[in-house]
Amino acid sequence: MNIKVNNISVNRSGQQVLNGLSFELEDGHILSVMGKSGCGKTTLLRVIAGLGSSDTGNIVIGGRDVTLVPPQERGAVYLYQEALLFPHLNVLDNLSFGLRIRGEHKKSADEKARDMLEQLDLASHAAKKSEQLSGGQRQRVAFGRALLVSPAVLLLDEPFSNLDSETRAAMQQLYRKMAQERGITTIFVTHDLKEAVIMGSRLSYMEAGKLHLYDNLNSFAADTRTGMQREIGFWQSFDKK
Amino acid sequence: MRKYIFPVFIAFMLILPFLYLPVLSAAGAWKYPSLVPESWSAAHWDRLLASRDGILPVVTLSVILSGSVALLVTVTGFIFGRLLTGCSGKRQIQAAGYLAYAFSPVIYAYCLQFFFLKAGISGTIAGVIIVQFLLFFPFSVIYFISHWGRNMVSLEELCFTLGSSRRTAWRMALIPVSVPALRTAFLQIFVFSWFDFGLTQVIGQGRVSTLSLTVWQYLAEADPYIAAAGSCLLLLPPAILMLLNEKTIRFRP
Amino acid sequence: MSAVYRGLYYGISLLPLLAGIAYALAYSLGLAGIDTQGFTTGYWVLVLRSQETWTSLLLSMSVALTVLLIAVPVGLILVLFYSEALENAVIRYLLFLPVSVPPLIAAFMGTEWLSASGMAGRVVSGAFGTVSPSLVNNYWHTGIIISMTMMSIPFLTILLWQYSRAEKLSGLAELATSLGATKRQILFRVAIPVLLNRALPNIGLMFVFLFGAYEVPLLLGMQSPRMISVLIAQKFRKFDLADIPQAYSLTVLYAFVVGIIAWMVSRTNRETA
Numbered sequence: 001m002n003i004k005v006n007n008i009s010v011n012r013s014g015q016q017v018l019n020g021l022s023f024e025l026e027d028g029h030i031l032s033v034m035g036k037s038g039c040g041k042t043t044l045l046r047v048i049a050g051l052g053s054s055d056t057g058n059i060v061i062g063g064r065d066v067t068l069v070p071p072q073e074r075g076a077v078y079l080y081q082e083a084l085l086f087p088h089l090n091v092l093d094n095l096s097f098g099l100r101i102r103g104e105h106k107k108s109a110d111e112k113a114r115d116m117l118e119q120l121d122l123a124s125h126a127a128k129k130s131e132q133l134s135g136g137q138r139q140r141v142a143f144g145r146a147l148l149v150s151p152a153v154l155l156l157d158e159p160f161s162n163l164d165s166e167t168r169a170a171m172q173q174l175y176r177k178m179a180q181e182r183g184i185t186t187i188f189v190t191h192d193l194k195e196a197v198i199m200g201s202r203l204s205y206m207e208a209g210k211l212h213l214y215d216n217l218n219s220f221a222a223d224t225r226t227g228m229q230r231e232i233g234f235w236q237s238f239d240k241k
Numbered sequence: 242m243r244k245y246i247f248p249v250f251i252a253f254m255l256i257l258p259f260l261y262l263p264v265l266s267a268a269g270a271w272k273y274p275s276l277v278p279e280s281w282s283a284a285h286w287d288r289l290l291a292s293r294d295g296i297l298p299v300v301t302l303s304v305i306l307s308g309s310v311a312l313l314v315t316v317t318g319f320i321f322g323r324l325l326t327g328c329s330g331k332r333q334i335q336a337a338g339y340l341a342y343a344f345s346p347v348i349y350a351y352c353l354q355f356f357f358l359k360a361g362i363s364g365t366i367a368g369v370i371i372v373q374f375l376l377f378f379p380f381s382v383i384y385f386i387s388h389w390g391r392n393m394v395s396l397e398e399l400c401f402t403l404g405s406s407r408r409t410a411w412r413m414a415l416i417p418v419s420v421p422a423l424r425t426a427f428l429q430i431f432v433f434s435w436f437d438f439g440l441t442q443v444i445g446q447g448r449v450s451t452l453s454l455t456v457w458q459y460l461a462e463a464d465p466y467i468a469a470a471g472s473c474l475l476l477l478p479p480a481i482l483m484l485l486n487e488k489t490i491r492f493r494p
Numbered sequence: 495m496s497a498v499y500r501g502l503y504y505g506i507s508l509l510p511l512l513a514g515i516a517y518a519l520a521y522s523l524g525l526a527g528i529d530t531q532g533f534t535t536g537y538w539v540l541v542l543r544s545q546e547t548w549t550s551l552l553l554s555m556s557v558a559l560t561v562l563l564i565a566v567p568v569g570l571i572l573v574l575f576y577s578e579a580l581e582n583a584v585i586r587y588l589l590f591l592p593v594s595v596p597p598l599i600a601a602f603m604g605t606e607w608l609s610a611s612g613m614a615g616r617v618v619s620g621a622f623g624t625v626s627p628s629l630v631n632n633y634w635h636t637g638i639i640i641s642m643t644m645m646s647i648p649f650l651t652i653l654l655w656q657y658s659r660a661e662k663l664s665g666l667a668e669l670a671t672s673l674g675a676t677k678r679q680i681l682f683r684v685a686i687p688v689l690l691n692r693a694l695p696n697i698g699l700m701f702v703f704l705f706g707a708y709e710v711p712l713l714l715g716m717q718s719p720r721m722i723s724v725l726i727a728q729k730f731r732k733f734d735l736a737d738i739p740q741a742y743s744l745t746v747l748y749a750f751v752v753g754i755i756a757w758m759v760s761r762t763n764r765e766t767a
Contacts, residue, residue: 071401101405252588258603274619324499336760345706352514379507436596479594
């Protein structure tokens with residue numbers, strides 16, 4: 001579903017974290033959000049998820065104004081670095097958790113969870129507890145759990161930052177593929193320039209409580225704040241040598 | 242091997258006096274300065290089991306009382322721990338908890354005695370449960386505030402964004418995840434209550450006879466043999482609980 | 495909403511205690527209680543001028559301090575030099591088992607072992623053929639100190655052991671070694687300061703517990719001087735009506751001391767900051 005954020009402001013103990021922030025993201029797109037630490041990226045995601053409130057403005061998901069809707073009914077799942085698997089459940093039950101709490105029958109929930117396990121390439125781990133999985137596997141389960149409830153919007157707060165570079169690359173591919181197949185609108189916060197470009201079908205940069213969306217990769221690259229020119233310059237310097 | 246001598250020696254010294262309890266409770270004649278009893282006898286145990294109205298009602302009352310206190314304090318502590326997580330003024334919350342928790346139970350009981358008398362619950366089981374609840378509640382809240390750290394709150398939020406109501410989130414995720422912490426708190430408070438002497442003595446006014454008080458009575462009557470038998474009963478549950486839950490149980494000096 | 499929850503928490507955890515102390519204060523000033531003659535500072539003058547009061551407070555503090563001065567070093571030695579043995583679950587269980595012993599039984603064991611005809615006396619008599627002096631109910635309060643130390647050692651050892659793991663002490667020691675520190679320097683400049691700093695709030699709490707201990711001094715102490723909890727409880731139990739207001743003034747005095755220590759403890763607790 002498309003998402004529309006209008007004039008959101010958040011003031012926390014005298015500090016203007018979000019300052020009249022607005023943007024619109026079309027259905028099925030992945031928006032990469034870059035920005036310095038503490039620029040309000042996490043606050044933005046939490047406000048969209050309904051886990052934090054804003055002082056002004058409104059949020060519209062799929063044509064429905066959800067500004068005052070509790071997080072349970074927004075259809076926006078928020079994930080961050082930690083996979084947050086339930087330690088008392090095995091992998092299969094973790095996956096089906098979202099369906100079960102929505103009242104879905106155990107049998108059909110388990111069936112869907114098994115399907116998801118196949119897609120995540122985790123079929124042999126169904127009965128394991130979360131502490132028996134690697135970081136990448138845990139993160140995959142967390143994704144699967146979120147995808148199974150077919151969220152309207154997925155909010156990802158640096159989900160791969162705890163992973164090693166190889167696992168990270170594999171996760172980027174996997175996530176991009178699965179999100180595109182399902183057409184899930186995603187907002188993806190990252191510090192990593194390369195990751196932002198790989199993951200995002202739209203690119204943006206956040207600064208001073210505002211979000212700037214770029215029309216295309218060229219305009220993103222042309223903006224010095226994104227650090228892309230510096231990166232290109234670095235690699236070109238090898239050519240000159 | 243040298244690495245083990247000192248710790249084993251200390252452990253031995255600490256435990257030795259308590260190995261003595263079952264020996265004393267089963268001693269027949271034991272004259273000074275003999276190191277072991279000259280004869281053995283089941284008489285003290287017989288006396289304990291047959292004494293007054295029998296020890297069984299006392300043990301039953303103690304189990305029910307400590308169980309109720311532990312259940313009440315654990316559940317309220319768990320809920321308050323959540324309610325106070327993220328609240329400002331954590332330092333004051335903790336200081337208030339410490340103040341109440343560190344207070345000498347017997348003096349605490351004397352402080353409250355007037356109010357309990359006025360309320361007509363002095364000398365009743367309900368009165369003893371309430372006074373123990375009041376003293377152990379801050380401990381439980383402080384314990385659960387640390388349990389409800391960032392991770393637990395994140396889990397709760399995750400449940401919400403996955404579409405769960407607050408009720409379902411607690412029932413299907415937060416309570417099951419917290420089972421180990423809840424068990425530890427329950428056992429800990431059970432032991433506090435099981436050992437309590439000062440609070441029950443003052444608020445119970447001699448009308449609520451728990452096992453601790455009964456053992457005290459034997460000591461006051463200078464009857465160490467039967468007191469030793471009673472002490473064995475008193476020590477049994479905590480020792481088992483310790484075995485089940487090593488390293489988590491603490492005591493109040 | 496959070497203000498309501500905080501209010502409720504304070505209402506349950508602090509209000510009864512404060513109400514009790516307020517009542518104690520009122521009683522000690524002649525403003526409450528049976529047979530009250532109206533406002534008077536007479537009981538307070540009596541209590542504050544009585545040598546018994548100050549001896550009792552001083553005695554309670556000295557006992558608590560002595561116990562900690564023995565138990566903390568023993569705990570440190572066990573944790574710092576015998577960590578390998580503590581990794582053994584059986585040794586740990588045996589060492590920590592006495593934590594589950596109530597003070598009442600510790601006191602009982604004190605009388606059974608430390609009195610002249612107790613087990614310790616039997617051992618001395620068997621080994622040296624002499625009569626051992628009684629270590630309980632004596633002027634130096636040795637019985638109380640020994641019993642309370644034996645109860646405190648397991649508790650402090652558990653605490654320090656958990657902190658040594660939480661603070662990754664072995665890693666810090668390796669780091670210090672790689673920076674050129676000697677074993678002695680690691681011990682005195684790294685390990686002990688790190689552990690004590692972390693454990694300080696709990697050691698402070700221990701002090702308050704020991705200061706207000708009741709069962710052990712009740713059974714193993716002398717008729718006079720008595721530790722503060724015992725003194726107060728006995729004054730409450732006397733039938734002389736003048737003793738009760740004095741017991742209440744002592745209660746207020748005790749609460750004041752505990753309040754100061756609890757405040758200091760909460761200031762040293764960096765976990766809450």
